[in-house]
Amino acid sequence: MKVGIIGATGYGGLELIRLLQSHGEVEQLKLFTSSEEGIAFSSKYTHLQNIIDSPLEAITAHAIKGLDVVFIGTPSGVSGQLIPQIWNEQTVFIDLSGDLRLKNSDHYVDWYKKEPAPEQFLQKSIYGLCSWNNAEIQQSKLIANPGCYPTAVLLSILPLLKGKLVSHQHIIIDAKSGVSGSGNKPTQMTHFTETTECTTIYKINEHQHIPEIEQAIAHFTNHVEPITFSTHLVPMIRGIIATSYLQANEGVTQEDLDALLVKEYADDPFVRVIPNGSKLSTNQVKGTNFCDITCRLDPRTNRVTVVSVIDNLVKGAAGQAIQNMNIILGFDEREGLEQVPMFI
Amino acid sequence: MKVGIIGATGYGGLELIRLLQSHGEVEQLKLFTSSEEGIAFSSKYTHLQNIIDSPLEAITAHAIKGLDVVFIGTPSGVSGQLIPQIWNEQTVFIDLSGDLRLKNSDHYVDWYKKEPAPEQFLQKSIYGLCSWNNAEIQQSKLIANPGCYPTAVLLSILPLLKGKLVSHQHIIIDAKSGVSGSGNKPTQMTHFTETTECTTIYKINEHQHIPEIEQAIAHFTNHVEPITFSTHLVPMIRGIIATSYLQANEGVTQEDLDALLVKEYADDPFVRVIPNGSKLSTNQVKGTNFCDITCRLDPRTNRVTVVSVIDNLVKGAAGQAIQNMNIILGFDEREGLEQVPMFI
C-alpha cells in the first residue's frame, strides 16, 4: 500500500510518520510539502536520520493519484481549499484538520473565521469518530478526522447521553490539554518560559470545537442542547483530560453507569473503562491510541463526573486517522497502533 | 514584634519565612519543630544559608507565650490537638491547616477521617477569608486560615452569589493545582517522573475542601446548595486556577457581572479584576498575594464562567495568613506582601 502525508512537517504529520513505521501494510510512504520541496526530511528533523532520509515532494494531483491513502495534516483553512484540487476517486483522503468537520458551512465561518470548504466536499465527508461511526467510515473515501478535544469528550459522554442515563441539559465540559495541540509554530503562548510553570484558560466560550461537539451529540443521540465547554493549556507536551459534568436522570445508579460504559466498549480495542473512579491520569495513555474513561456519580448532587484521557497526537489526531484508514481498507483496527503507553 | 512558626520545615512554613523577611514589623522570628530540635535551619535548607542559620526550637507553651503571633503550618490532624496545649490569651494563633475550618466537627470527621479539634476551639476560631471577614478577623485571637482551593473559589463566586446575579443551584467548580499544595513529603503521586508530563484528576467528589466551600457560601450568602467540586494535579510547582460554572439569573448582563466584581474589590489591595475575559494564567500571580479574577457570560447557555488564579502558597496559604496577622495587629494589609509577580 502506498501512503502519502501532506503537511508532514507539522506535529500531526510527524506522529503519522512515527506510527506508520510499525504498520505492516505500508509499503511506501511519501511526504509532501507546499514550501520545502526537495529538502531531505531528516535534515529538518534530525531524530529521523537513517529512518526517513527521502526528500519532501511537491503536492500535485498527479502525485496524489498514485496513492492508496493520503493523510492531510495542514492547519485549518488549507485542506478545504486543497482537497478539491487534488481529489480523485481512487485515493482515500483523511483530513486531520477542522475543515470538513462542520456540515453547516455557516458554523465554520462563525467559529473558524475562514473560508469554508465547497459544499459538495462537506457533504461527501464522513466524521471519523471510530467506534461510533464505523459502518459509514467503512464506505467512505473522505474522512473528517475528529478534533482532539471532541474525541476525548464524545467517547466519554455519548454512551451516557444515548443510553438516557443523563440529561442533555446542563452539560458542562472542562478540558485541559498539553501544548502539542497548538502545533509546531512558535508563539508567545507556547514560548517555553511563559508556558511552563503555568496553566492558562483560553478562548472562553469561543473554542471552535464547541460546534463540533454539539453537532456530534445531535448526530449520535438525536438531540442536543447548547453546551458549556472550556479549554486550558497545561505545561506538558501530550495529553488531554476532559472532565464532564452531567445531570443524572432519576434513579440512575453508579452500577448503571459503569455497566453501560463497559458494554458500550466491550469490543473496542482502544477504549478502556477504568473501574474505581477516584483518579485518572493522562500519562496512562501517553504515546498510544487508547482512550481511558472513568465515571463517578455524586449522590449529594445527583451529578455524574465522567472523565476521559487521550494522547491528543494519537487518539486525538494521527492514531485515530490510521484507525480510520484500517477500517476503510479492511485491516485489523489495531494495525500500527499497538504501542504500550510510555507512562514515564 | 516577635513571631513564631510551628511546622517551619513544611512548604507553608518555608513560604512564611520567605515573606516575613520583608515584613517591616517583625523583629524576631522563631522556628519550631516537633522532631528536629537543635538542627540549624540552613543545614536542612541550604537556600537559607546566611539568612536563617538559627537552630530549630522545641514547641513548648512557655516558648509560645512570649510571642505576639504564632503561625502553625502542620499537616491536618495535628494543630487541632496541639493548640489547646499551647494556648494563651496574649498570643495570636493563625492555623494554616484545615483543623479549625469546619465548625461542625462531624463534617471534619467525615471528610478528614481524623479526630476533630475540641469544640471550644472550633467555636472560638474565625475563618480568615480576607476581604469578606475583616471585621471579625480584627477581633480574633485564633484564625482558621482558609484552604488554597476555597480561597480561589470563594473570592471569585461569592460576589456573584451574594449579589444575586447567579443561582445557588448548579454550581460546578473545576480546579487545577500545582504540586506544592501536596506538601514536602515525597510520595508516588508527587514523584517527578510520574508527575511531570501528566495531569491527574484525584479525589473525585471526595476532596475535604468541599464542605469548607459550602460552609462559607452558607455563611457569606445565607444560602447553600450542594456543589460539585473537582481537583486536578498539574505539573507545575505553584498556582491554582479555579474555573467555576454558574447559572446566570434572568436578565443579567456581562456588564452587570463586571461592574459587581469591580465594585466588590475596589478597595482590596490584592484582588484584581481582569477585563476582557477570554484568557487567564496562573503565572500572572506567581509568588504574590494577588487573586486575579475574570468572568464571562455565554449568551448561548446563559451560564457564567468565572475564573480565578492564585499562588497556592501565598494567597492560598502563607500570604493570606500574614494578611490576617496584619489585619489583627492593625498594620497596613500590604506589609510584607508587596512582591511583584515573577511571571517567568
Place this chain on the structure above:
Amino acid sequence: MKVGIIGATGYGGLELIRLLQSHGEVEQLKLFTSSEEGIAFSSKYTHLQNIIDSPLEAITAHAIKGLDVVFIGTPSGVSGQLIPQIWNEQTVFIDLSGDLRLKNSDHYVDWYKKEPAPEQFLQKSIYGLCSWNNAEIQQSKLIANPGCYPTAVLLSILPLLKGKLVSHQHIIIDAKSGVSGSGNKPTQMTHFTETTECTTIYKINEHQHIPEIEQAIAHFTNHVEPITFSTHLVPMIRGIIATSYLQANEGVTQEDLDALLVKEYADDPFVRVIPNGSKLSTNQVKGTNFCDITCRLDPRTNRVTVVSVIDNLVKGAAGQAIQNMNIILGFDEREGLEQVPMFI
C-alpha cells in the same frame, strides 16, 4: 521463547515490558516480584490494563529454570546475591544492575558500599556493551548490562581513544541525566516540587559509574588513566547527554575524527553519527535504542568535545538488555527495538 523479568515493577522492568510487547520472538512473559506476589500487574500500573493483567509470581529457582531468558532489574546489591540462588545453565541471565559490572570486587565495595557478588559469577559474566563486545556476548549466559552513563560515554569516546586520535590523559566527562535514572522510589531529591525548575550536580567525584568507565576504557583500549566524571540531574523524565572533553593528538583534524566515528559505527543499527557538530539534543533519541554522537575539534585549544545522547531507560538499560538477548539468541539485533524517536 519464554522470558522472565525479576524486578518488574521498577522502571527498568516497566521499560522491558513496553519494548518486549513488540518483540516477535517472545511467546510468554512472566513477571516476578519479591514482595507483591499474586497482585495483578495492571492493578498496580493502570496504564497496562488490558495489556498485562496477569499476576506477579514469586521468584524460585524452579520457575526460572523453565525460561529461556531472565532479565533482572533489581536495585544494586540484590542481584549479586540472588543470581547464585536461581542460577541454571539453560537460562540466559541479563542483569541490569551494577552488581556484576566491576570485575574487581574491592572496587565494588569501595564505590557501591555493598557486599559484592561471588567471585565465580563476577568472572563468568560478560560486560554487554553492544557493538564493542558482541563476540563475547554471543557466547555468554550471564550478561552484566552496562550502566546508563557508561553506555553514553563509552560509545562516544572509545573509538577516539582506541584509534589514538586523542590522549588518555586529561579525560573530563560532564554528564546530565533525566530523573528516571533514579528509579521509582520517591525521595526528596526526586520530589516534583524540588526537582522541576532545578538542575543539580550530585555525587561529585563519587559516582559508582567512574570505575565502570575506567575498567571499560582499559579493557577496550588497553590503557587507562583516572578520569574526571560528573553527573547532573536535569528536570526531564528520560535522556542522558554526555559531554566529554579530550585532548587531540598532534595533527589530528576534524575530518579524521568524523571519518573514524562513521567507520566505527557503519554497520551498527543503533549508533548514529550526526554531522555538523554544533548542536545535539536528548529528544532526538527519546523512547529508542539509538545513541547519537557528534564531535567538534577546537583549533584554539586542540581539544575535542564529543557529545552523545541516549534514552537512559532504553539504550541505557532495557533496550541494550534486549539487544544483548538478540545477539545471544541469534535474532536480528533490531528485533523489538525499531521504535521511532518520540521527539515530542
Place this chain on the structure above:
Amino acid sequence: MKVGIIGATGYGGLELIRLLQSHGEVEQLKLFTSSEEGIAFSSKYTHLQNIIDSPLEAITAHAIKGLDVVFIGTPSGVSGQLIPQIWNEQTVFIDLSGDLRLKNSDHYVDWYKKEPAPEQFLQKSIYGLCSWNNAEIQQSKLIANPGCYPTAVLLSILPLLKGKLVSHQHIIIDAKSGVSGSGNKPTQMTHFTETTECTTIYKINEHQHIPEIEQAIAHFTNHVEPITFSTHLVPMIRGIIATSYLQANEGVTQEDLDALLVKEYADDPFVRVIPNGSKLSTNQVKGTNFCDITCRLDPRTNRVTVVSVIDNLVKGAAGQAIQNMNIILGFDEREGLEQVPMFI
C-alpha cells in the same frame, strides 16, 4: 532618584521592574520602547496590572537626560549604536547587553557578527563584575554589565586562578542554563514542546561568552590561556549551573581551596561558599542575587571541580545591574536585592 529602562519589555527589563519595586531609593521609574510607544505596560503584561499601568515612552536624548540612571536591556547589536545617540554626562548608563563588554572590537565582530560600538564608548565603559571591580565601578558612568554565563564562571574560578591554587592551562567549563536566557522572542529552540523534556548542547566552541571570560581572566589574574567553554539548554525557566574543571597546582589541598574561597567572599553580601561540596542546585538561588559556590579536589586526578549557581535573570543580569547602580550611587549594595530564594 529617577530611573529609566530601555527595552523594558524584554526579560531583563521585566526583571529590573520586579526588583526595583522594592528599591527604597527609586522615586520614579520610566519605561522606554522603540516600537510600542503609548501602550500601557500592563496591557501587554497583565501580571503588572495595578503595579505599572503607565504608558511606554519613546526613547529620546532629552527624556534620558532627566534621569539619574538608565538601564539598557536591548538585544546585542542595539545598545552599541544607541548609547552614543543618547549619551550625556549626568546620567549613569548600565548596559545589560554584550555590546560594550569586549574591549577589542575585532573580537566583537568575530563572535557577535555585528557592528561594534564606537571605540570611545568601548574604552569609557567599565566591566561591572561586582566584588572584583568595585573601585573602578564606583567611578564609572558607563557600565558593561557582565553576561550571565561569565558571571557564574568568573566568580567561581577567578579566586583559584588569582590565588595560584590552580593552573591557567586545561581550563574546561561546562555550563547549563535555563531557557529565559534566550529572551522573550519565540523560536523553534524555545518552543515548549521541543524544549521541555530535552537537554541540548548548542554553539559548541562558538559561544560569544568565550572571549568575555578570557578577557576577564586576563584582566583579573594577569594571564590567560584559551579555554574550553560549552553551553547546554536545560528545561527550566531560570538558573545557571557552571561546572568548571581545573588542574590543581602541586601540593594544594581541599582546605586550601575552601579557605581561599571563604576569605575571598567574606565581605560579599551575595556570594555564598557552600561547604561539603558533593551537591549544588540552581533552585537554592532562584529569584535572588546570590551566587553559590562549592568546590571539590579529586585526589585521584588532582583536578578541582568548582561549581557555581546563579539566577541568570538576577545575578546574571538585572540584579547585578542594580548592584552596580548601588555601588556607583553609594547606596547599600543590598538595596532592592534582599529577596529570599524561592527554592520552590
